[in-house]
Amino acid sequence: MLAPRLAIIGAGLSGLAAAWKLRDSSVACSCFEKSRGVSGRATSRTRHDVRLDPGANYIKAEPEEIEHLLVEELPTEDLIRIPGDVWTFDESGSLSPGDPGLNATPKWNYRNGISTLGKLLAAGFRVTDFHVASTDLEDAFMHLTTGRVVQ
Numbered sequence: 274m275l276a277p278r279l280a281i282i283g284a285g286l287s288g289l290a291a292a293w294k295l296r297d298s299s300v301a302c303s304c305f306e307k308s309r310g311v312s313g314r315a316t317s318r319t320r321h322d323v324r325l326d327p328g329a330n331y332i333k334a335e336p337e338e339i340e341h342l343l344v345e346e347l348p349t350e351d352l353i354r355i356p357g358d359v360w361t362f363d364e365s366g367s368l369s370p371g372d373p374g375l376n377a378t379p380k381w382n383y384r385n386g387i388s389t390l391g392k393l394l395a396a397g398f399r400v401t402d403f404h405v406a407s408t409d410l411e412d413a414f415m416h417l418t419t420g421r422v423v424q
């Protein structure tokens with residue numbers, strides 16, 4: 274019988290966390306990502322020398338496995354525990370003190386932005402630059418078709 278192989282479509286934090294969790298298992302993983310870079314919606318950008326997280330902007334340390342992953346398993350040199358409350362603004366630009374429940378719990382990010390988490394998770398394996406357009410199971414083989422025009 275063939276050893277199990279897993280195709281992970283998308284190198285956002287979900288796909289990367291799955292690959293990370295299986296890194297020492299007998300399941301061989303291949304991860305495919307259509308965008309430039311890893312981390313998906315937990316992305317970071319630089320505008321006018323300012324580092325921004327336009328998607329997810331902090332990581333909650335709940336459940337405790339997340340905190341363990343951040344503080345014990347992954348490198349911590351660039352990890353920051355966000356001090357104080359996270360204020361929010363709405364579409365009119367009006368500021369509010371944020372969600373008291375969320376503000377009461379520890380929140381984390383990285384000096385170079387939240388995409389660092391994706392990069393750290395992806396460090397141990399290869400992410401293939403591939404837009405999966407369709408999947409087709411045939412004779413126990415999964416065929417992945419690309420939608421990208423290869424030049």
Ligand SMILES: Cc1cc2nc3c(=O)[nH]c(=O)nc-3n(C[C@H](O)[C@H](O)[C@H](O)COP(=O)(O)OP(=O)(O)OC[C@H]3O[C@@H](n4cnc5c(N)ncnc54)[C@H](O)[C@@H]3O)c2cc1C
Nearest residue numbers: 283285286287306307308313314315328329330331404405
């Ligand atoms: C504005 C905003 C603020 C947020 N704030 C927070 C926050 O503060 N804290 C928090 O915990 N969460 C926050 N979130 C939610 C968090 O960003 C997401 O829950 C999380 O990043 C989703 O990860 P994911 O891997 O499931 O999906 P995604 O990040 O969407 O990753 C999916 C990946 O799959 C790739 N992909 C999709 N289709 C294909 C294909 N056919 N072939 C190859 N690759 C493919 C995509 O390019 C992408 O990289 C926020 C989200 C947004 C948008």
